[in-house]
Structures are given as structure tokens and as C-alpha cells.
Amino acid sequence: MKFGINLFPTVGPGDKSGVRFFEEALALAERAEQLGYHHVKTVEHYFSAYGGYSPDPVTFLAAAAARTERVRLITGAVLPAFSHPVKLAGKLAMLDHLSHGRLDVGFGRGFLPEEFWAYQVPMDESRARFNEGVEACLRLWTEEEVTYEGNFHTFGPVTLLPRPFQSPHPRVLVATAITPESGEAAGAAGYGVMMVPSINKQEKLQEMLARYRDTRTTAGLTTTDEDVHFSYNCYLAEDRDKAHRLGQVYSERTNSLLASAVSSWQHNRSSDYAGYERIVARVNSSDFNKQLRDNKVLVGDPQEVADRVELIRSLYGETTISLQIVSGNMPFEESVRTLELFAEHILPRFS
Amino acid sequence: MKFGINLFPTVGPGDKSGVRFFEEALALAERAEQLGYHHVKTVEHYFSAYGGYSPDPVTFLAAAAARTERVRLITGAVLPAFSHPVKLAGKLAMLDHLSHGRLDVGFGRGFLPEEFWAYQVPMDESRARFNEGVEACLRLWTEEEVTYEGNFHTFGPVTLLPRPFQSPHPRVLVATAITPESGEAAGAAGYGVMMVPSINKQEKLQEMLARYRDTRTTAGLTTTDEDVHFSYNCYLAEDRDKAHRLGQVYSERTNSLLASAVSSWQHNRSSDYAGYERIVARVNSSDFNKQLRDNKVLVGDPQEVADRVELIRSLYGETTISLQIVSGNMPFEESVRTLELFAEHILPRFS
Numbered sequence: 001m002k003f004g005i006n007l008f009p010t011v012g013p014g015d016k017s018g019v020r021f022f023e024e025a026l027a028l029a030e031r032a033e034q035l036g037y038h039h040v041k042t043v044e045h046y047f048s049a050y051g052g053y054s055p056d057p058v059t060f061l062a063a064a065a066a067r068t069e070r071v072r073l074i075t076g077a078v079l080p081a082f083s084h085p086v087k088l089a090g091k092l093a094m095l096d097h098l099s100h101g102r103l104d105v106g107f108g109r110g111f112l113p114e115e116f117w118a119y120q121v122p123m124d125e126s127r128a129r130f131n132e133g134v135e136a137c138l139r140l141w142t143e144e145e146v147t148y149e150g151n152f153h154t155f156g157p158v159t160l161l162p163r164p165f166q167s168p169h170p171r172v173l174v175a176t177a178i179t180p181e182s183g184e185a186a187g188a189a190g191y192g193v194m195m196v197p198s199i200n201k202q203e204k205l206q207e208m209l210a211r212y213r214d215t216r217t218t219a220g221l222t223t224t225d226e227d228v229h230f231s232y233n234c235y236l237a238e239d240r241d242k243a244h245r246l247g248q249v250y251s252e253r254t255n256s257l258l259a260s261a262v263s264s265w266q267h268n269r270s271s272d273y274a275g276y277e278r279i280v281a282r283v284n285s286s287d288f289n290k291q292l293r294d295n296k297v298l299v300g301d302p303q304e305v306a307d308r309v310e311l312i313r314s315l316y317g318e319t320t321i322s323l324q325i326v327s328g329n330m331p332f333e334e335s336v337r338t339l340e341l342f343a344e345h346i347l348p349r350f351s
Numbered sequence: 352m353k354f355g356i357n358l359f360p361t362v363g364p365g366d367k368s369g370v371r372f373f374e375e376a377l378a379l380a381e382r383a384e385q386l387g388y389h390h391v392k393t394v395e396h397y398f399s400a401y402g403g404y405s406p407d408p409v410t411f412l413a414a415a416a417a418r419t420e421r422v423r424l425i426t427g428a429v430l431p432a433f434s435h436p437v438k439l440a441g442k443l444a445m446l447d448h449l450s451h452g453r454l455d456v457g458f459g460r461g462f463l464p465e466e467f468w469a470y471q472v473p474m475d476e477s478r479a480r481f482n483e484g485v486e487a488c489l490r491l492w493t494e495e496e497v498t499y500e501g502n503f504h505t506f507g508p509v510t511l512l513p514r515p516f517q518s519p520h521p522r523v524l525v526a527t528a529i530t531p532e533s534g535e536a537a538g539a540a541g542y543g544v545m546m547v548p549s550i551n552k553q554e555k556l557q558e559m560l561a562r563y564r565d566t567r568t569t570a571g572l573t574t575t576d577e578d579v580h581f582s583y584n585c586y587l588a589e590d591r592d593k594a595h596r597l598g599q600v601y602s603e604r605t606n607s608l609l610a611s612a613v614s615s616w617q618h619n620r621s622s623d624y625a626g627y628e629r630i631v632a633r634v635n636s637s638d639f640n641k642q643l644r645d646n647k648v649l650v651g652d653p654q655e656v657a658d659r660v661e662l663i664r665s666l667y668g669e670t671t672i673s674l675q676i677v678s679g680n681m682p683f684e685e686s687v688r689t690l691e692l693f694a695e696h697i698l699p700r701f702s
Contacts, residue, residue, distance in 0.1 A: 012512065013512075013514055017448075017516075018444070018445070018447075018448035018513030018514065018516060019448045019451055019452075019516050021448070021513070022445070022448045026417065026449075046437065046441065046511075046512065047510060047511070047512060048512070049512075052512035052513075053445075053512055054445070055437070055438065055441030055442060055444075055445065055511075055512065056441055056442035058407075058410055058442075059409055059410065059413045059445045059446055059449070060413070060449070062410045062413035062414045062417075063413045063414060063416060063449045064417070065414060065417075066377065066413075066415070066416075066417035066418050067417050067418075082437075083434075083435075083438060084433065084434075086397065086406070086433075086469055086470065087406065087407065087433060087434060090397065090406030090407055091406060091407035091409075091410045093369070093406075094369070094405070094406065094407060094410045095410055096369075097368075097369035097370045097372070097373045098373050098377075098414045100370055101370075118437055118509050119435060119437065119506070120504070120505060120506065153471070154471060155468070155469045155470070155471065156469070158397075158398050158465070158469050159398060160397075160406075161363065161364075161369075161397065161398060161399070161400075161404055161406065162364070162369030162403075163364055163369065165368075165369060165370050
């Protein structure tokens with residue numbers, strides 16, 4: 001198992017200034033490295049307190065790269081639909097150098113209608129744009145004199161600079177929220193997957209993972225813990241009651257921001273997002289105590305969270321887990337203590 | 352006068368690896384801060400050794416922000432034609448926070464045909480796209496619930512996150528290569544200018560500056576040294592002959608990369624780039640000894656370079672000068688020595 005942190009911001013200007021959010025996020029990245037964590041990850045979102053402080057994960061990760069030496073830096077995810085592939089592949093290659101090859105690139109399709117509307121990208125083109133964006137980045141990283149003729153971008157012959165540091169290219173991960181076919185496609189292409197345990201039932205997730213691993217086996221690839229990524233809201237305290245009480249506060253705040261961010265799915269349909277209209281009901285019916293019972297959050301005292309991780313390993317096998325330790329705008333000191341308690345009690349047992 | 356460094360890369364994979372270029376660039380940024388320089392600047396270019404290691408200046412400057420505390424960070428320039436304004440304004444706002452408000456944003460139109468071809472942006476739309484991109488970023492930084500209806504981008508109502516750190520927004524500079532009207536437009540809007548002494552005659556530059564300053568005066572604005580930026584190839588050595596001999600090598604290497612980068616202007620015309628077809632002849636006829644005589648390069652021993660700066664001040668008034676100390680792929684030690692000699696002998700006299 002590998003463990004890192006996902007610095008998914010869930011704050012707006014009324015909650016925390018940008019300068020303070022980023023200063024704390026950099027301090028947490030440094031502390032995570034000191035404590036032996038595997039990675040620092042962040043998201044690409046816009047406009048709302050649900051991730052909107054991070055419209056460009058590469059910008060933050062470049063600063064984190066300059067403050068750390070060992071920890072891996074992971075985009076979780078960048079959204080090719082909203083960037084030209086020359087720009088996206090180029091800045092990721094820069095980050096690969098700035099970090100001396102510590103970059104893993106997670107790509108996502110995006111799923112929030114307001115973001116697509118702002119970029120004037122039809123959601124029905126989401127899958128095609130995603131596939132094209134990932135393909136174009138891969139070709140720009142691995143080939144010279146690339147001529148690309150896609151439905152959305154045509155260019156070349158061009159040779160991207162800088163060439164990436166890692167050879168043939170940084171590890172590629174693909175965000176697969178609820179569609180099993182996305183996982184299979186990623187497996188067939190040799191990419192890792194970032195799955196979302198909080199919005200999928202245990203049996204569904206197991207099935208998605210089995211299909212992913214089977215596809216890789218068929219393709220002659222072994223699957224390691226670094227090929228399967230999960231993110232979990234995380235809050236630890238020595239006292240179990242306190243952990244549950246405050247963990248509930250932070251988790252419910254995050255959930256309410258997610259509910260607000262997905263609310264336009266009530267009136268939105270897209271052929272590229274089958275079933276997403278149900279996401280609103282699913283998020284709104286989410287209940288902290290049910291999440292706790294269903295092991296959808298890593299909340300509790302150290303022994304309890306260790307048991308939760310053990311259950312995750314027994315259900316899903318060896319994976320990489322990203323701890324969302326700033327979710328719900330918990331105070332910085334609580335993020336630090338969560339990070340430290342997890343490092344002391346859980347990292348040694350599973351790493 | 353203010354003095355900083357412009358880390359304009361002039362290397363390709365055959366000259367220097369990306370990892371080494373960026374490690375040296377970060378070390379130079381840290382050293383510049385220690386020595387009392389005002390800023391660190393870098394460019395946006397693609398594909399060729401003429402700047403191509405820097406397809407996204409924000410990515411490098413975010414790393415530089417994390418390694419420094421006082422020095423200003425300047426995009427010189429970002430090119431709005433190649434980014435969606437939501438993405439561009441968003442990542443610049445992140446950098447503004449990551450640097451605690453040390454960001455100045457230089458915007459440019461771009462001028463290399465190959466870059467426009469790769470992005471499939473007609474060069475005849477360059478000025479309109481530039482104006483729209485700058486305007487959209489400014490509105491996203493200063494207004495909430497922005498509805499933008501342009502020729503190239505339409506979006507809103509959206510509120511950009513994070514809001515920028517500096518109020519009302521980071522200082523804005525506009526790159527004005529050879530067109531006096533661009534300088535006047537920048538002055539009327541209250542923006543600073545980045546002018547290019549190396550490709551303009553002294554009288555032309557003086558006229559552009561006079562029109563810029565007049566426009567500001569008419570608008571009720573004073574013009575400070577931070578409103579007018581120049582970049583110069585720079586190489587210093589204690590020994591004058593050595594300075595000229597090696598300064599010539601680095602300067603000619605840079606010039607030959609520029610000549611190659613602009614060569615397609617021979618067969619290219621654009622209504623938005625009147626006169627650019629002559630840029631090829633101008634670059635090709637460039638001669639180091641003439642540049643030295645015309646004071647177009649800051650090359651020499653410390654006394655000579657001090658005299659050159661004195662002449663620049665007497666001709667153009669109080670300005671900000673960015674020293675191109677990695678031009679022509681000079682060895683890292685030579686960049687450091689140039690930085691140190693300039694800091695010792697020239698900074699105290701003009702700062």
C-alpha cells in the first residue's frame with residue numbers, strides 16, 4: 001500500500017484567504033514528505049468552494065516540487081478538455097523536470113456542468129475530447145515531429161520542448177468515477193486508475209477493479225498498488241468520540257459543497273455522462289453515520305482507522321490511498337495532527 | 352532604476368537537459384534574491400531552442416516563488432492567444448497567492464508563426480485575441496459574477512477563484528515590440544510596457560517611450576521605473592577582452608536561434624504584424640560589434656557595463672532592466688559571475 005495526501009481545497013474567500021490556504025498546503029506537503037508519505041496530489045476545479053481554489057494543479061505542484069525532494073507529485077486530475085494539448089503536455093514536462101521526475105499525471109474528464117459551460121465545451125464531447133487530449137499529450141511526450149489530426153485539435157509537425165524527464169513519459173492515471181468501461185479502457189492502455197470509493201457501492205467498486213485488473217492481465221501487465229488510486233476524507237483524533245464528532249462536521253461540510261457543485265445535474269443530461277443525473281440524489285442522501293458504517297471515510301481514532309484501511313485492503317487489494325486532510329476546511333492544526341497520527345500508527349503497518 | 356534577471360532559455364535537448372536547465376534557473380533566482388535584485392522573469396515560447404524550454408512561465412515562476420521570499424516574479428510574457436482566459440487568470444491568481452503578492456503579469460501577443468500554427472490561431476486575429484484575453488483576465492480578477500461576451504470567448508456569469516492576492520489585481524505589463532500604437536494603448540489603459548531595445552533604433556525607442564509617457568500624463572498617471580521594462584543580453588567579466596570575446600559567442604548563439612525562430616516570416620504576412628517581414632533581414636544583419644557600439648547588449652567589464660547602463664538611463668530615463676544571463680547557453684558559472692559582478696559594481700550605483 002502507498003499513502004499520500006490530496007490537498008483538495010474546499011474553501012471559498014469567506015472561509016480562508018488564498019494566501020493562507022496555499023501556505024498551509026505547502027507546509028502540509030513538506031510535513032508529508034518528512035513523515036514518509038508517498039505523494040502530494042491536487043485537483044482541477046473552478047468557481048465554487050468545491051475545489052475552485054485549484055484551477056491549475058500544475059501551478060501548485062510546481063511550488064510543492066520546489067519545497068520537497070522525495071515525495072511524488074500527482075495531478076488528481078488535470079482536465080484535457082479545458083487546455084490545448086501543447087500547453088498541457090508542455091507544462092507537465094516542465095513540472096517533470098522541476099521535480100526531477102517525481103510527476104505522475106492523472107487525467108480526468110471533469111463532471112461539473114458549470115465548468116464545461118464556462119469553457120464552452122459541450123459535455124457530449126467530453127469522452128472524445130478526453131481521449132484525444134490524453135493521446136495528444138502521450139504523442140507529444142514520446143515522439144518528435146508529431147503531426148496530430150484530431151477532431152478538436154490539429155497541429156504539427158512539432159517537437160515538444162522540454163522533452164519529459166521520465167522515459168518514455170510520466171506514469172499516466174485516469175480518473176474513472178462510475179463507468180466500468182473507463183477502467184477497462186485505462187487497463188488496456190496500460191494506465192493506472194483513480195477511482196472514487198465514496199460514490200460507489202463496495203460491490204460496484206470490486207467489479208470495476210476486477211475488470212480493470214483482468215484487462216491488464218490479458219494485456220500481459222501486472223497491477224501494482226501504484227496503479228489503483230483512491231481518495232478518502234480523513235480525520236483522526238486520539239479520542240474516538242471527538243474524531244467522530246469533528247469528522248462528521250468536516251465531512252458534512254465537504255458533502256454539502258459537493259451537493260451544491262453537482263446540483264445542476266438535476267436539470268442537465270449528457271450522453272457522455274449516463275447516470276450522472278442520479279448523482280444529486282446520491283449526494284443529498286449521503287449521511288455521515290452511513291458513510292462511517294460503509295467505510296467510506298477514514299475517520300476515527302488510530303486503531304479504528306487502521307482497521308478501516310485493513311478492510312479496504314481486504315476488499316480491494318493493494319492500492320494507493322490519498323488522504324483528504326484539508327476537507328471541510330478543518331483547522332490547519334487538525335490537518336497536521338491527522339497527518340501525524342496516521343503516519344505514526346498506520347503507515348508502518350501497511351507500507 | 353530596477354534590475355532583475357530574465358531566464359529566457361536558449362537551449363535544446365542537445366545543449367542542456369531540462370532538469371539541469373531548471374535546477375540552474377532556480378539557483379540563479381535564489382542568488383538574484385540574495386544579491387538584492389528586483390525580479391525574476393521568464394518567457395512563453397514553444398518547440399525551438401529559442402525559448403522552447405518555457406512553454407508555461409507560470410509553472411517555473413511557481414517553483415521560483417517557493418524558493419524565494421522577496422524578489423518579484425514577472426511573466427515576460429504570457430500569451431493570451433494560446434490559453435482560455437479562465438485558465439490563464441486562474442493560474443496567475445494562484446501564483447499571486449503562492450508568492451504572497453509578488454507577481455507582475457506581462458502579457459504578449461506572440462510573434463512566432465510556428466506557435467500560432469500549432470495552436471491554429473490565425474495571426475490576423477492576434478491583436479483582437481490579445482485585447483480580449485487581457486480584458487477578460489482583468490474582469491475575472493476585479494469583478495464577481497462576470498459575464499463575458501467576446502469574439503473568441505463567451506462565458507458567465509462566473510466568479511473566478513481564487514480572487515487575486517494583490518488588490519485590485521497584479522501589476523499589468525504589455526509587450527510592445529515595434530508598434531508605437533501598442534505602447535500608447537498600454538499607457539492609456541494604465542499598464543506598464545516591456546519594450547525590446549535590441550530590435551529598435553535608439554530614436555524609435557525614444558519616440559515610443561515619449562508617446563507612452565505622454566499618454567500616461569494625459570491620463571493623469573505618473574510613470575515610474577517599474578512601468579518601463581527592457582531586456583538585454585548580459586555578460587560580464589573582470590577582463591574586458593574576455594568579456595567581449597565570450598559575450599560575442601553567447602550573443603551570436605542567441606541571435607542565430609532568433610534568426611531561425613523568425614525565419615518563416617520570410618514567407619509569412621499578417622495584417623496584425625505590419626513590418627515583421629523585415630525582422631528576418633534585421634536579425635540576419637545583426638552584428639555583435641555593431642550591437643556593442645549601439646549599446647544593444649550589456650557586455651563588458653564592470654566599468655564598461657556601468658557606463659552602458661548610464662547611457663541607457665540618459666537616453667530613456669528611469670526604467671526596469673532584465674538581464675538575460677543564461678542567453679547563448681553560457682556555462683552556469685559564467686551566469687553566476689555575471690550576476691555577482693553586476694550586483695557588486697552596478698546595482699549600488701543605480702538602485
